[in-house]
Amino acid sequence: MIKCKQATQMLSEKLDRPLSAKEKINLAMHTAICGPCRQFGKQMEAIRELSRSYTQKKPSNKKQSDKK
């Protein structure tokens, strides 16, 4: 049985490479019983979504007080 440490790494690597069948099974068994790792998995996806929308943000109409 894998631990949270391995599970979180797999949840991240899932975004970078296809997991093997064995990894998928281990991960599914782990997340079935581990709430924090389930959250972690959702947050990995959320971080990807957020990053992708970063460069597609709507322009702000108000003056930004960006200081150099």
Added chain:
Amino acid sequence: MTNANVSVEIDSSAAVNIFQDTVFIEDLRTQMLKFARLQVRDNQIAEDAVQEAMISAYQNIDRFARQAAFKTWVFSILKNKIIDLLRKEKRHTAASQLEDGPNLNGDALIEHLFEENGHWQKDERPKKWDQPEHGVENEHFWRIFDACLDALPAKYGRLFMMREFLEMDTPEICHNEEVTVSSLNVTLYRARLRLRECLEDHWFQKEMS
């Protein structure tokens, strides 16, 4: 034979509007510069990339009437300029040579987050995030996001942005940065751990409390 002057003489009110809106342009330029600097970590090169992207945009402006579409499009030009730069330069600052930043990183971070038996430390267990997609509309969220990105060690931030912002694939990143696939995967994992932690601490939990 075509008349080369025709396209130049087309009066594009869209172009006039967008480039005369100095607040919008200055705001956009600041954002582009920040984006470019995070990528190339060299002010002059970043400035050049942004300037070139702006010139390309100006020359082709008649296709873009709306500011939102314009912004997305200018950023896509900038992304391509940066990717070109990264490819050409074969970076003198290969990721493997960049030092890790301050704060907990790598093994120290992992030790901090997990107990010896490999389970989450009680205090560090990820909490439910309240509808992350709402952040997208919120200027303050993006300032936090920027700050969290900036706080990543240079190597983490750079590889993370190549993957998630520039959407480069593994072979290309590994080739450019002279890192192995497994080292890339581990670095991205660590970058996401740090970023997740930072966003949770400074945005998602704060919002709820």
